[in-house]
Amino acid sequence: MKIAVICANGKEGKMLVKEAVARGIDVTAVVRGENQSDAAAVIKKDLFDLTTADLEGFDVVIDAFGAWTPETLPLHSTSLKHLCDLVSGKETRLLVVGGAGSLYVNPEHTIQVMDGTDFPELFKPLASHMGKALDELRTRTDVKWTYLSPAGDFQADGKRSGKYILGGEELILNSQGESVISYADYAVAMIDEALEGNHIQQRISVVADV
DSSP states (O other): OEEEEETTTSHHHHHHHHHHHHTTOEEEEEESSSOOSSOSEEEEOOGGGOOTGGGTTOSEEEEOOOOOSTTTTTHHHHHHHHHHHHHTTSSOEEEEEOOSTTOBSSTTSOOBGGGSTTSOGGGHHHHHHHHHHHHHHTTOTTSEEEEEEOOSEEETTOOOOSOEEEEOSBOOOOTTSOOEEEHHHHHHHHHHHHHHOOOTTEEEEEEEOO
């Protein structure tokens, strides 16, 4: 299997590459600058400069793009559309590092995490733009996509346990009543999905199993 990780120099991107390399997977880092990940193979290009030819031959492309400033938040939509267009109609699967704010908290799927009164105002613009990108992704029947939302508490420095609970569209809690997962365990779940491909054109979610 050949995997490309887009934005492999980011915190989650590095974790995804590290997990794939540890499993002996042929992984290529796609980065704008000098490669800082564990990948031996590198495509040095901005995401928006990638072409269809750049992604030829990959079984899976993992999109780990992230934007945080008000002026760049719309790039969540435009970057994902660009990647979808590149793999449109192809066997290459597109896996997306998603957000938790768009997860639902009721069975009717009318209330999202970001709608809660305790959801930090600081993160509402990010959650809203990521949610919009997901809504747009759902319309792409021409792409073999999977969107993986982390738990509410997404911990960059958390340890790798290798254990997790997979969920669907709704926010799930572990046995301790927590919605938490480390970047490392999220990477485990994402690489498992890359290998197994069980959730084509679905949004799934993940929480630490403790």
